[in-house]
Amino acid sequence: MDKPLATTHANRIEASVQMLRTYLDIPELAPLTAALEGLQHAPENPDSLARVKAAFGELTILQGAALTYAPYLLEILSDGAFDPS
Numbered sequence: 358m359d360k361p362l363a364t365t366h367a368n369r370i371e372a373s374v375q376m377l378r379t380y381l382d383i384p385e386l387a388p389l390t391a392a393l394e395g396l397q398h399a400p401e402n403p404d405s406l407a408r409v410k411a412a413f414g415e416l417t418i419l420q421g422a423a424l425t426y427a428p429y430l431l432e433i434l435s436d437g438a439f440d441p442s
Contacts, residue, residue: 365400366429373427380426385419388412396433409433 374390374397392408399405413434416423424430 365396365433367397367400369429370394370397370433373429376426377423381419381422383419385416386423389416389423393427393430406433 370393374393377386377390377393389409389412392405392412396402396405396409409430413420413423413430
């Protein structure tokens with residue numbers, strides 16, 4: 358099971374969702390944006406993080422595009438490797 362993020366920035370998640378919807382408004386991204394919104398509202402819930410990881414994994418070739426417009430995803434998916442604490 359994934360551990361919850363030490364620090365989740367709701368405003369950065371919201372910005373990521375907005376960027377994805379603005380620049381990549383395609384049906385294939387709906388599960389990822391929904392999962393990100395779930396994480397935004399429940400960052401302490403490990404299942405929220407697991408849903409983001411699963412939705413991102415299902416994007417296959419679209420992963421690069423998602424990371425381009427939502428770079429905060431890299432921090433979320435890295436299991437806190439970039440957390441300064």
